[in-house]
Amino acid sequence: xxxxxxxxxxxxxxxxxxxxxxxxxxxxxxxxxxxxxxxxxxxxxxxxxxxxxxxxxxxxxxxxxxxxxxxxxxxxxxxxxxxxxxxxxxxxxxxxxxxxxxxxxxxxxxxxxxxxxxxxxxxxxxxxxxxxxxxxxxxxxxxxxxxxxxxxxxxxxxxxxxxxxxxxxxxxxxxxxxxxxxxxxxxxxxxxxxxxxxxxxxxxxxxxxxxxxxxxxxxxxxxxxxxxxxxxxxxxxxxxxxxxxxxxxxxxxxxxxxxxxxxxxxxxxxxxxxxxxxxxxxxxxxxxxxxxxxxxxxxxxxxxxxxxxxxxxxxxxxx
Numbered sequence: 001x002x003x004x005x006x007x008x009x010x011x012x013x014x015x016x017x018x019x020x021x022x023x024x025x026x027x028x029x030x031x032x033x034x035x036x037x038x039x040x041x042x043x044x045x046x047x048x049x050x051x052x053x054x055x056x057x058x059x060x061x062x063x064x065x066x067x068x069x070x071x072x073x074x075x076x077x078x079x080x081x082x083x084x085x086x087x088x089x090x091x092x093x094x095x096x097x098x099x100x101x102x103x104x105x106x107x108x109x110x111x112x113x114x115x116x117x118x119x120x121x122x123x124x125x126x127x128x129x130x131x132x133x134x135x136x137x138x139x140x141x142x143x144x145x146x147x148x149x150x151x152x153x154x155x156x157x158x159x160x161x162x163x164x165x166x167x168x169x170x171x172x173x174x175x176x177x178x179x180x181x182x183x184x185x186x187x188x189x190x191x192x193x194x195x196x197x198x199x200x201x202x203x204x205x206x207x208x209x210x211x212x213x214x215x216x217x218x219x220x221x222x223x224x225x226x227x228x229x230x231x232x233x234x235x236x237x238x239x240x241x242x243x244x245x246x247x248x249x250x251x252x253x254x255x256x257x258x259x260x261x262x263x264x265x266x267x268x269x270x271x272x273x274x275x276x277x278x279x280x281x282x283x284x285x286x287x288x289x290x291x292x293x294x295x296x297x298x299x300x301x302x303x304x305x306x307x308x309x310x311x312x313x314x315x316x317x318x319x
Contacts, residue, residue, distance in 0.1 A: 003028040004285045006092075007063050009056055009080050010034065010071035011043035014094065018069050019047045021277035027285065033059040056080060060087040067092055067288055069121070073163050074170030078103040081118065085110050090117035092284045095183075096175040097121075097303050100314070104307040108300040117288045119280075119295045120303040124180055125187050126279030128270040129252040133235070133244055134188050141266075142257050143240030148189070148221040150181045152250055153209075153231030160204040164227055172206035173225045174199070174313045180250040181223040182306050183298075184235065185214055191305070192216055197312040202227070207313055251276065 004027045008015045011034040019029045029049050034040040037054025044052035053059040060068070060083065068084045070077055070093040077093050084091045085107070097120040098104040111118040124130055136142060156164035163169045164176060186192075192214035202208035209226040224231065235246040242259040246252050253273070257266040280298075287295050294300045 004289075005030045005063070005066045006069055006281075007051070007059055007065035007067075008032045008049075008069050008071055009059075010073075010094075011036075011039050012071060015043065015069070015071040016047055017275065018071060018277050018281075019049065021275040022069075022281055024275055025278045025281045025285070027281060030065055031059050031063045056083060057087075060084065060089055065089060067117070067284060070094055074099060074175045075168060077170075078107065081107050082110075085114060085116055085118075088114070088116060090284070090288050092119050092121050092280070094121050096170075096179040096306070096310070098307050099170060099175065099310065101304060101307040101311050104300075104304045108294075108304060111293045111300065115291070115293060117284070117293050118300070119284055119287070120298050121277075121280050122179070122183050122298050123276050123280045124184055124250045124252070125297055126283065127252055127276055128273060129246065129255045129268060130184065130187065130249065132268040133237070133246050133252075133255045136244055136255075136257060137188055137237060142237075142242055142244055142259075144218070145189070145237050145239050146219050148185070148219070148235065148237045149224070150185055150221065150235040150249060151224045151231040152177045152181050152233050153224065153226035153229045154233075155230050156208075156227035165202060165204040165206055165208070167205045171204070172208075173210050173227050174207050174310050176227075177225040177250070178210045178212065178223065178309070178313070179306055181225050182212065182214075182309055183302060184249050185221045185223060186302055186305070188235075188237070189214070189216055189221060192221070195309065195312070197309060197316065199313050199316045200228075201317055207317070210313060212309065 031051025033053040040052040199207040200209040212223040214221040235249040237244040
């Protein structure tokens with residue numbers, strides 16, 4: 001079987017990590033495109049990629065890749081995903097895949113009608129430590145969950161020059177870190193019955209702190225994300241018999257069950273993963289080769305639900 005050929009849109013740091021993982025997964029990165037051809041050429045030389053383009057459409061026309069990994073800022077994801085579909089090319093798009101539910105619905109509708117694979121690149125759902133936490137919950141080793149908290153936050157650079165706080169680049173806590181908290185919660189507990197959302201809005205016009213409550217039968221999950229607070233990043237699931245602790249859930253490498261009675265802590269540490277992007281790449285390649293339009297691990301419905309959460313957060317923005 002010939003090597004699976006990716007092309008990358010966006011010549012930044014995360015694209016380099018993806019390129020490394022693609023090779024680890026026995027895939028080829030055939031080309032990269034950026035708004036700046038000079039930037040694309042510099043990135044291609046640094047990462048050992050042959051093709052470099054200053055025009056996204058030109059790359060699609062010349063390279064005809066098996067899939068495009070979109071690694072640009074969120075403001076351009078919808079436009080570039082649409083361009084890929086125009087050329088019949090499958091899409092693996094960095095989080096947050098879309099800025100609102102209207103964008104998500106249109107892309108996924110086209111994906112289904114045209115038979116072209118589209119997936120949000122939410123690598124956290126594939127990480128062994130996160131999957132272990134989900135198994136412990138599903139198997140009930142700690143008893144019934146009664147409450148969960150997922151906190152992700154750091155002090156993002158001030159000012160609108162950086163992508164975190166720049167509304168023109170799709171900045172904001174929702175698109176950058178709330179997407180992780182919500183989609184990990186959905187992986188661990190399934191679809192919520194209802195949710196509530198609130199946000200603090202910063203001087204540059206983006207949300208800097210989000211608080212979301214997900215309601216489930218007999219329990220709720222509290223999500224807190226922030227650009228203005230260095231939170232103790234972790235997911236804690238309180239249960240009848242203790243608690244499950246998942247440090248740094250969006251890039252987790254370990255998880256613990258701490259019994260309420262002071263018994264021995266059960267731990268899982270992932271010592272095998274070198275580059276966590278390999279799992280989402282393997283999933284995309286497998287789905288595309290099987291002729292699927294979506295992944296069961298990161299399905300369209302999940303990304304759409306997260307985009308609907310963005311809608312709710314945007315509704316809280318002061319007029």
